[in-house]
Amino acid sequence: MRNVYTVRQVNTYIKNMFTQDFMLNRIYIKGEVSNCKYHTSGHIYFSLKDESGTIACVMFAGSRSGLSFRMQEGQQVVVLGSVSVYERDGKYQLYAKEIILDGAGLLYEKFEALKKELEEMGMFAKDYKQPIPQYVKTVGIVTAPTGAAVRDIINIASRRNPYVQLILYPALVQGEGAVQSIVRGIRTLEERGVDVMIVGRGGGSIEDLWAFNEEAVARAIFDCRVPVISAVGHETDTTIADYVADLRAPTPSAAAELAVYEYLGTAGVMREYEARMRRSMMQRITRERSRAGQAALKLKLAHPRQKLLQQRQRAADTEQRLRFLMEDCLRKKRHRFALYVEQMKGLSPLAKLNQGYSYVEGNAGENIKSVHQTKQGDLVRIYMTDGSIRAEVKEIAEVTEDGR
Numbered sequence: 001m002r003n004v005y006t007v008r009q010v011n012t013y014i015k016n017m018f019t020q021d022f023m024l025n026r027i028y029i030k031g032e033v034s035n036c037k038y039h040t041s042g043h044i045y046f047s048l049k050d051e052s053g054t055i056a057c058v059m060f061a062g063s064r065s066g067l068s069f070r071m072q073e074g075q076q077v078v079v080l081g082s083v084s085v086y087e088r089d090g091k092y093q094l095y096a097k098e099i100i101l102d103g104a105g106l107l108y109e110k111f112e113a114l115k116k117e118l119e120e121m122g123m124f125a126k127d128y129k130q131p132i133p134q135y136v137k138t139v140g141i142v143t144a145p146t147g148a149a150v151r152d153i154i155n156i157a158s159r160r161n162p163y164v165q166l167i168l169y170p171a172l173v174q175g176e177g178a179v180q181s182i183v184r185g186i187r188t189l190e191e192r193g194v195d196v197m198i199v200g201r202g203g204g205s206i207e208d209l210w211a212f213n214e215e216a217v218a219r220a221i222f223d224c225r226v227p228v229i230s231a232v233g234h235e236t237d238t239t240i241a242d243y244v245a246d247l248r249a250p251t252p253s254a255a256a257e258l259a260v261y262e263y264l265g266t267a268g269v270m271r272e273y274e275a276r277m278r279r280s281m282m283q284r285i286t287r288e289r290s291r292a293g294q295a296a297l298k299l300k301l302a303h304p305r306q307k308l309l310q311q312r313q314r315a316a317d318t319e320q321r322l323r324f325l326m327e328d329c330l331r332k333k334r335h336r337f338a339l340y341v342e343q344m345k346g347l348s349p350l351a352k353l354n355q356g357y358s359y360v361e362g363n364a365g366e367n368i369k370s371v372h373q374t375k376q377g378d379l380v381r382i383y384m385t386d387g388s389i390r391a392e393v394k395e396i397a398e399v400t401e402d403g404r
Helices: 007-020 061-066 105-120 148-160 178-192 215-223 240-244 252-259 263-301 304-347 349-354
Strands: 027-038 044-049 054-059 076-086 091-101 138-143 165-170 196-201 228-232 359-361 379-384 387-392
Touching: 007 076, 027 054, 054 061, 054 076, 061 091, 105 215, 105 240, 138 148, 138 178, 148 165, 148 196, 148 252, 165 178, 178 196, 178 215, 196 252, 215 240, 228 240, 228 252
Parallel strands: 054 091, 138 165, 138 196, 196 228
Antiparallel strands: 027 044, 027 076, 044 054, 076 091, 359 379, 379 387
């Protein structure tokens, strides 16, 4: 029995075949716009035709950023997209991602190829972007000497800050010799030592702006030691120079605003900073004066002379206290000595002798208190108030208990 497939299976199979085809996933198709309709959902439905046939196309709302103009019947365009099958209708169509007017198709392909190559080389990396100086004195301008671009830059820069010097290198910005002229302008102003550089021109078609899509110009901007602001065309125009430059400005006027600081605003800010600095300095001076006064007082108190005076006073106080303590101690000692003298007077043998008593010593100097300490013939010495006598014991009389 033969294999039988549903319509869905066949449409799915055909869609997978389209999906697996590398060429159909990214293809440029040129043709005339017909049956163009802008849907309320934001999608755009149209057809591309030529003398031999027609292909249905759709650009979804999410891809509208790839369209820089409003499509109209009869326009010759180049559409970048992918061809696939819409399974419900069983018809293939082109799903558009970018649409450009015809005549620029080959240039656009060349633009994309160079962009991809330079990006892979790292020339668009943020690591290589130089910061734009905030306060510049000289601004180099590489552009045509005539035209709206240079007039806009001069007007904006003069209005923002008339003291900034503008140095113009009159370059060719389109046609034969434009690339070499732009490169020479960048290198000349770099040698001149400007603070920042504006490279650009006014708007135009992709052909008019093509000099800024050349690799030589991109490398000159990348190698430049001076920060470069790219200002090519209008806000919707994008060139290789915009990706390589240190900063992209949507228009030449915007480039002047980015490069030149506003003098009046900056002067006002500086005056405010000056006032704040003065207030801060006065507060600091007041604090330091107070600290200096405190330090002077501390130094005065800590001066050796002050220390010496304090020590002298302390020594005088100590001496006076010591003198008082010594006198008090002497007074107490004198009083105690007087008491001892009086006691000694009561115990002194001389006092007894004055009362008529005598003191008898033996031959060996011992005190004779009893008759039993002597015998007849012993020599004794008798001490009296006014002297002493030497005597010999002739008789010993012992006193009994009854006194006889």
